[in-house]
Amino acid sequence: MKNKISILLIDDHPVVRTGYRRLLESTPDMCVVAEADSGEKGYQLYVEHQPDVTILDLNMPGIGGLETIRRIKAYNPAAGILVFSMLNNIMMAQRSFEAGARGFISKQSGIGEMIHAVQQVNSGKKYIESELAALQSVNAVNAVNAVDTDTDTDTDTSKSAIDRLTKREFQIFKLIAEGNSNAQIAKKLTISHKTVGVHHVNLMRKLQLQNSAQLVRAALDYEVIINTLA
Numbered sequence: 549m550k551n552k553i554s555i556l557l558i559d560d561h562p563v564v565r566t567g568y569r570r571l572l573e574s575t576p577d578m579c580v581v582a583e584a585d586s587g588e589k590g591y592q593l594y595v596e597h598q599p600d601v602t603i604l605d606l607n608m609p610g611i612g613g614l615e616t617i618r619r620i621k622a623y624n625p626a627a628g629i630l631v632f633s634m635l636n637n638i639m640m641a642q643r644s645f646e647a648g649a650r651g652f653i654s655k656q657s658g659i660g661e662m663i664h665a666v667q668q669v670n671s672g673k674k675y676i677e678s679e680l681a682a683l684q685s686v687n688a689v690n691a692v693n694a695v696d697t698d699t700d701t702d703t704d705t706s707k708s709a710i711d712r713l714t715k716r717e718f719q720i721f722k723l724i725a726e727g728n729s730n731a732q733i734a735k736k737l738t739i740s741h742k743t744v745g746v747h748h749v750n751l752m753r754k755l756q757l758q759n760s761a762q763l764v765r766a767a768l769d770y771e772v773i774i775n776t777l778a
Contacts, residue, residue: 552579553670556597558590558604558616559583564655568603571659578666587616594620594627600670601628605655606640607771614647621648628669632662634771639711639718641676651675709755710770717751718772720744724760725767 555572557565557580569580581597584590587610594602602620606613613631620627630651631644641652651669653661654677661678668675713721716737723733730744737744757763767773 552577553601553666554579554581554597554599555666556581556590556593556599556602557583558585558587558593558602558608558613560585560605560608564605568662571662572666575663578663587611587613587619590616591619591623595623598624601630601666603630603632603666606631606633606644614643617644617647617649628672630665630669630675632657637710637770639713640771643718645674653677712754713751714747717747717754720747721751721755721763721767722772724748725764725773 555578557568559565559568562585565583565585569583572578572580581599582593584593585608587604587608590602590604604613604616608616611619613633617629617631620629625648627648628651629649630653631641631649632653632655633640633644634655644652650672651665651674653665653675657665657677665675665677710718719737720733723736728736730741730748734741734744752758752763755763755766757766764773
């Protein structure tokens with residue numbers, strides 16, 4: 549057991565966890581020591597088992613994947629965390645790295661890439677899915693952890709719509725989708741109501757949305773928020 553990479557799986561779908569457990573444990577040097585169906589439970593099991601690598605989804609009920617990453621990293625700054633998401637999206641990869649993850653792959657990745665990602669994360673290296681890395685310039689991939697400026701950089705038409713949002717626009721996008729008014733957002737972010745309005749207009753334009761219903765739908769599609777009714 550000591551020679552194996554100990555792994556904690558956090559995903560709210562039991563079938564997904566079972567599948568990944570079998571795949572990971574088919575590798576001689578890996579062992580899944582615990583599974584959790586929520587971020588809260590995942591954090592508790594992390595503290596209990598101290599795994600070498602934690603593999604988690606972002607789209608979960610409760611505190612969600614990003615907050616789970618933050619709590620684990622607050623407990624142990626050296627924690628090795630690998631995100632696996634339904635979306636191979638550079639924006640979500642960036643948010644994951646900012647929260648403290650060391651690796652990011654999509655659920656469409658092959659088992660070979662997941663095994664490699666686990667090994668890289670366990671060795672202290674950062675890893676981003678090869679398909680995502682190929683979509684970005686070398687500078688963009690290396691800057692995944694850089695501080696995102698609040699300027700409008702909507703000049704790279706090769707990026708997907710969500711990737712062209714600035715950090716502030718992404719924050720406002722999420723808050724609007726969660727049902728906050730512009731006034732509430734202004735208070736939460738300590739910015740002016742007018743500034744919120746400007747960002748709101750910009751993100752609607754970049755995402756090519758016409759109304760609030762479309763915005764919420766886009767937030768669900770991009771896994772920015774979760775569908776609690778599903």
